Amino acid sequence: MPRAIDIRGVRRRFVTPGGAFAASSTVAALDGIDLAIEEGSFVALIGPSGCGKSTLLRIVAGLDAPDEGTVELAEGAARAIAYVFQDAHLMPWRSVAENVGLPLELRGVPRPERDAAVAQALEQVELSDAARRYPAALSGGMRMRASIARALVTGPRLLLMDEPFAALDELTRQRLDERLLALWREHRFTVVFVTHAIFEATFLAQRAVVLSGRPARVLHDAPIDLPAERTAALRGDPAFAREAARLLAALEESA
Amino acid sequence: MRRVVVPPLIAASIGLALWEGVARGRSIPAYLLPPPSAVARAMVAEASTLASATATTAAAALAGFVASAVLGVAFGFLLASSRTIERGLYPYAVILQTVPIVAIAPLLVLWCGVGSRAVAASAFIVSVFPVITSALAGVRAVDPSLRALFALYRASRLQVLVKLELPGAAPQIATGLRVACGLAVIGAIVGEFVAGFSEGSPGLGILVMTSYRQLRTDLLFAAVGCSSLLGIAMLGAVSLVSHVLLRRWCAPAR
Numbered sequence: 001m002p003r004a005i006d007i008r009g010v011r012r013r014f015v016t017p018g019g020a021f022a023a024s025s026t027v028a029a030l031d032g033i034d035l036a037i038e039e040g041s042f043v044a045l046i047g048p049s050g051c052g053k054s055t056l057l058r059i060v061a062g063l064d065a066p067d068e069g070t071v072e073l074a075e076g077a078a079r080a081i082a083y084v085f086q087d088a089h090l091m092p093w094r095s096v097a098e099n100v101g102l103p104l105e106l107r108g109v110p111r112p113e114r115d116a117a118v119a120q121a122l123e124q125v126e127l128s129d130a131a132r133r134y135p136a137a138l139s140g141g142m143r144m145r146a147s148i149a150r151a152l153v154t155g156p157r158l159l160l161m162d163e164p165f166a167a168l169d170e171l172t173r174q175r176l177d178e179r180l181l182a183l184w185r186e187h188r189f190t191v192v193f194v195t196h197a198i199f200e201a202t203f204l205a206q207r208a209v210v211l212s213g214r215p216a217r218v219l220h221d222a223p224i225d226l227p228a229e230r231t232a233a234l235r236g237d238p239a240f241a242r243e244a245a246r247l248l249a250a251l252e253e254s255a
Numbered sequence: 256m257r258r259v260v261v262p263p264l265i266a267a268s269i270g271l272a273l274w275e276g277v278a279r280g281r282s283i284p285a286y287l288l289p290p291p292s293a294v295a296r297a298m299v300a301e302a303s304t305l306a307s308a309t310a311t312t313a314a315a316a317l318a319g320f321v322a323s324a325v326l327g328v329a330f331g332f333l334l335a336s337s338r339t340i341e342r343g344l345y346p347y348a349v350i351l352q353t354v355p356i357v358a359i360a361p362l363l364v365l366w367c368g369v370g371s372r373a374v375a376a377s378a379f380i381v382s383v384f385p386v387i388t389s390a391l392a393g394v395r396a397v398d399p400s401l402r403a404l405f406a407l408y409r410a411s412r413l414q415v416l417v418k419l420e421l422p423g424a425a426p427q428i429a430t431g432l433r434v435a436c437g438l439a440v441i442g443a444i445v446g447e448f449v450a451g452f453s454e455g456s457p458g459l460g461i462l463v464m465t466s467y468r469q470l471r472t473d474l475l476f477a478a479v480g481c482s483s484l485l486g487i488a489m490l491g492a493v494s495l496v497s498h499v500l501l502r503r504w505c506a507p508a509r
Binding site: 058061062063081082083085087089091093102103105106107154 | 398400401403404405406407408409410414418419422423425501
């Protein structure tokens with residue numbers, strides 16, 4: 001399998017500027033991360049809160065630059081990145097359809113083409129009925145689905161997700177996990193999914209990478225040994241519990 | 256609606272009745288405290304004078320307010336564009352705010368001549384600061400994740416300005432404009448004290464000064480009432496426009 005992302009020796013430090021009463025200080029967020037992610041794979045990035053998972057994702061997206069090391073993206077992935085944030089981050093002054101169409105609008109895609117892509121993206125997240133509504137009138141789950149539609153609208157090859165469902169209730173989160181998995185099976189884009197929820201990672205990913213606490217290093221990197229076809233029933237399966245327990249053990253080591 | 260309108264009306268009736276009673280009962284001279292009935296009579300008798308004075312002041316206040324809205328937002332965005340520019344220029348915006356307008360009004364007369372331009376300039380100087388600070392705060396408060404999203408899709412500086420910063424800062428700018436429109440009326444009237452003597456019909460500031468010199472205290476009260484009504488009308492207009500334009504920001508969650 002060709003590589004979508006090749007991360008080599010990435011280090012990142014943050015300097016908090018000193019003030020009149022405090023000296024400036026340096027915090028190491030990432031301490032030599034090496035990680036290769038194959039095209040079309042679904043990778044969960046797990047680690048304790050504040051360990052630098054989001055920093056790594058931002059560096060992969062090109063929103064932040066490493067102090068040392070390199071991140072190489074396959075050509076297809078580099079040109080078609082989508083990013084889903086922890087909260088929906090919709091623009092409250094735009095309707096759902098206008099929010100979803102934003103990436104195409106910024107690229108100057110003509111109106112008719114844009115409308116067709118928006119309609120298709122909304123259908124994929126089962127949100128067609130809410131196209132003309134405004135974010136303030138939506139539930140948290142609907143907002144998150146709109147945010148995912150905005151990411152899908154460009155037909156991305158690389159989908160970076162930063163704890164996208166963390167703020168949702170358990171049932172909504174499970175439904176969205178199932179929806180996301182169905183979309184992934186359909187489109188086979190590469191997904192890097194940051195989370196600190198073990199069950200979610202086990203259910204979604206083919207491979208789990210566990211990072212240590214700050215500064216982050218890769219502690220554990222292993223495939224999740226579950227069938228590719230995953231349905232809601234899998235959550236009750238003993239094999240699921242076994243994989244989740246394995247992941248939990250790796251995560252406990254990291255804390 | 257009734258709950259909003261009735262209590263202040265009752266309060267006003269009681270207040271006016273007390274005022275009328277005190278002014279008549281203790282036979283205070285009318286040049287010190289005319290009873291409300293005398294003020295009302297003056298309002299009717301001098302209706303055309305008051306109306307044209309209000310129109311003159313309203314035009315100058317509106318011109319100053321529009322200048323504040325346009326230049327204040329532009330300046331606020333300029334300050335927001337870089338920390339260095341903000342550090343360099345913000346102190347001077349503060350000076351604009353803290354220098355008493357009465358002290359610089361004579362300068363305005365020298366630069367703009369006596370008349371409505373100097374009055375509008377005074378309204379502008381008094382009302383621009385809240386627009387600048389609200390625009391600056393509004394741009395600073397734009398969601399960093401949305402900025403990251405725009406960067407991810409390689410949006411141009413102009414796209415960020417038009418599609419993200421302007422609409423994102425709009426609610427805060429609206430708040431600044433609500434403060435500014437009342438200040439513009441104050442600035443216009445103070446400006447008229449110094450610079451309002453000119454051709455055409457005099458404004459409310461002039462009317463206040465002339466009624467004071469003639470001890471027409473009833474007309475003075477009527478003019479003060481008109482300037483207050485003018486401020487309320489401008490605030491109402493700005494609130495209405497911003498409510499219509501911004502209602503989506505806080506659409507009810509259902």
